[in-house]
Amino acid sequence: MIQMSKTHKIVADVVIRANRLAISTALVLVFASASYGGTFVALGPTNIVRASGGPNTVTSQFTLRNSKTSYTLRINNGGLQGEFPRVSSAVILLNVVQVAGPSDFNRNVNVIEKTITVGNTNALSVELRSAPGSGLAIQIIGVDNDLPMITASVTPSPNGSGWNNSNVTITFTCSDATSGIANCPSPITVTTEGAGRTVSGTAVDRAGNSASTLVTLNIDKTAPKILISSPLDLSTVSSSPITVSGTLDDSGATVLVNGVAANVDAGTFTAAGVPLQNGTNIVTATAIDRAGNVGTASIQVTLGPPLNDSLALFQRLDATPITIESGDPTSVVVRAWLAADSSFIAGSVTLWRYDQNGNVLANLGQMFDDGTHGDQVTGDKVFTTTITLNEAGPAIVTLRASADMHRSKPCILPIRSFL
Numbered sequence: 406m407i408q409m410s411k412t413h414k415i416v417a418d419v420v421i422r423a424n425r426l427a428i429s430t431a432l433v434l435v436f437a438s439a440s441y442g443g444t445f446v447a448l449g450p451t452n453i454v455r456a457s458g459g460p461n462t463v464t465s466q467f468t469l470r471n472s473k474t475s476y477t478l479r480i481n482n483g484g485l486q487g488e489f490p491r492v493s494s495a496v497i498l499l500n501v502v503q504v505a506g507p508s509d510f511n512r513n514v515n516v517i518e519k520t521i522t523v524g525n526t527n528a529l530s531v532e533l534r535s536a537p538g539s540g541l542a543i544q545i546i547g548v549d550n551d552l553p554m555i556t557a558s559v560t561p562s563p564n565g566s567g568w569n570n571s572n573v574t575i576t577f578t579c580s581d582a583t584s585g586i587a588n589c590p591s592p593i594t595v596t597t598e599g600a601g602r603t604v605s606g607t608a609v610d611r612a613g614n615s616a617s618t619l620v621t622l623n624i625d626k627t628a629p630k631i632l633i634s635s636p637l638d639l640s641t642v643s644s645s646p647i648t649v650s651g652t653l654d655d656s657g658a659t660v661l662v663n664g665v666a667a668n669v670d671a672g673t674f675t676a677a678g679v680p681l682q683n684g685t686n687i688v689t690a691t692a693i694d695r696a697g698n699v700g701t702a703s704i705q706v707t708l709g710p711p712l713n714d715s716l717a718l719f720q721r722l723d724a725t726p727i728t729i730e731s732g733d734p735t736s737v738v739v740r741a742w743l744a745a746d747s748s749f750i751a752g753s754v755t756l757w758r759y760d761q762n763g764n765v766l767a768n769l770g771q772m773f774d775d776g777t778h779g780d781q782v783t784g785d786k787v788f789t790t791t792i793t794l795n796e797a798g799p800a801i802v803t804l805r806a807s808a809d810m811h812r813s814k815p816c817i818l819p820i821r822s823f824l
Contacts, residue, residue: 445584445611447476447547448529452484454540455492455533462532467545471583472525474548478504480517481542489540491515497543498530499523507534521545549612553581555589557606557620568623568696572596575620577606584611598624625696629655631674633690638704643755643807645681645708649688650674653700658692681708683765709757709765709807720744722806734795738779741772741806743786753809754788761801772806 448467455461469476478499483491491512497505504519523545531543560574572594579589590606600623607617633651636642649662652673660667660674667676667690679688689703720742729735739756743749756769772788773780780789794802 443548443550443612443614444546445549445613446544447584448543448545450481450485450542450544452489452540452542453531453533454489455535455537457537460532460534462530464528464530466526466528468526469523469547470581470585471547471549472523474583476521476523476548477546478519478521479544479546480505480519481544482510482515482517484540485542487515490536490538492533492535492539492541494534495541496530496532496534498528500527510535547584547612549581549584549610549614551581551583552614552616553579553586553608553610555579555606555608555616555618557604557618559620559622563623564695564697566695568625570624570626570696570698572626573622573624575604575606577608577618579608581608581610581614584614587611587613595622595624598626600625623696625694625698628698629653629658629692629694629700631658631660631690631692631700631702633688633702633704636688636704636706639707640704641707641709642681643709643753643809646678647681647706649676649679649690651690651702653692655692655694658694658700660690660692662690663688681706683708683768707765709759709768722804724804729794729796731796731798731800734793736791736793738789738791739772739804739806740779741788743788743808750809753807755807756790756792757805757807759803759805761803769804 447469448465451465453463478497480497483489491514492510493512494507495505495510496503496507499521500523502522504521505517509517529543533539533541556578558576558578559569560576561569561571563569574592574594576592577590579586586608588607588609590608593604593606595602595604602622602624604620604622605617606620607615609615631651631653633649635650636647649667650673653660653669654672656669656672658669660669660676662674662676662679665676665679667674674690674692676690681688684707686706686708687703688706689701692700694700722739722741724737724739726735726737729737741754741756743754752771754772754774756772758766758769760766769792770790772778772790774784774786774788776783778789779791780787788806796802
């Protein structure tokens with residue numbers, strides 16, 4: 406910052422930028438309103454007017470960013486616009502070294518230029534020895550042909566895939582080692598979604614040099630849409646694990662079904678090996694896109710014999726013995742008679758245990774028509790299995806048998822109880 410003594414009146418004037426200044430009133434007027442790349446005003450312009458009385462001195466202190474570049478002291482005798490009588494004699498010192506003296510001034514000279522040597526911190530002294538009311542304008546003009554620096558930061562930062570899932574603000578930081586920054590872009594907030602969106606910013610220094618930077622953004626704020634098509638919601642299956650499949654609108658997304666990774670291809674997904682627990686299960690498919698947006702879809706699936714009004718597949722369910730003693734492990738042979746219908750799926754006849762509220766307690770395993778597990782005749786449509794019951798006290802044991810059919814929904818055998 407310039408610090409001037411109060412001995413003379415000081416008037417701030419327009420900033421002048423010029424490559425070269427000629428000694429001519431016409432050129433003085435042109436350069437006063439123009440800006441030229443490569444040069445900048447390091448000090449001034451400052452008007453100094455001779456007061457009444459004896460010769461007086463005006464001093465100022467100023468600092469420079471870069472003292473290694475070239476600097477010129479420019480003196481406009483009579484002011485930038487010729488608003489004062491010209492000075493006939495003056496002494497100007499820079500860091501105690503005379504850079505202009507009485508022989509440089511007369512009323513016929515309106516522009517004086519001196520190449521000067523400066524430091525980072527400098528002291529300028531101006532002594533006017535002319536008539537009161539005469540004046541001049543002082544400027545120090547530097548050369549800056551180096552580009553400024555500009556960097557851009559993105560908030561929030563993109564994820565590891567280079568994507569953002571919210572609005573992005575770009576903040577620019579600018580610097581210049583010699584003349585300083587004249588213009589640095591304000592922050593820019595980008596709200597529009599898309600891949601490969603570019604935003605640029607340009608820094609301009611006080612000498613007119615400019616430098617730009619470019620930021621590329623990938624923004625996706627929309628969660629993927631995912632639907633489960635198989636199995637159906639509120640359906641019942643008789644075995645676990647199951648395969649879950651469906652559709653989604655983002656083929657670049659990753660899909661998990663109850664934690665099991667799914668294969669994604671052309672807008673569809675398939676997850677094999679999704680485990681179920683006996684009874685009611687919530688199956689959730691979660692799609693996560695490259696930007697981290699999450700879409701979900703859920704269905705309810707029951708593992709166990711489905712309730713179904715069609716009992717034509719089964720004729721009856723029986724067990725031997727029908728009663729057992731509590732506290733005594735007992736083998737029970739359970740048989741299911743199927744109708745003469747070849748439409749059921751081989752290996753799908755299963756025995757289940759339920760509580761009194763109709764909730765699945767256990768899958769007791771497959772029933773057989775192959776002469777094993779207590780089965781007497783192979784292929785007679787009587788399916789058999791042997792289970793062991795050991796009840797701690799009096800209880801009602803509720804069993805159900807199920808089978809999957811080719812031509813309709815799975816069927817259920819009526820409840821059979823043991824005391």
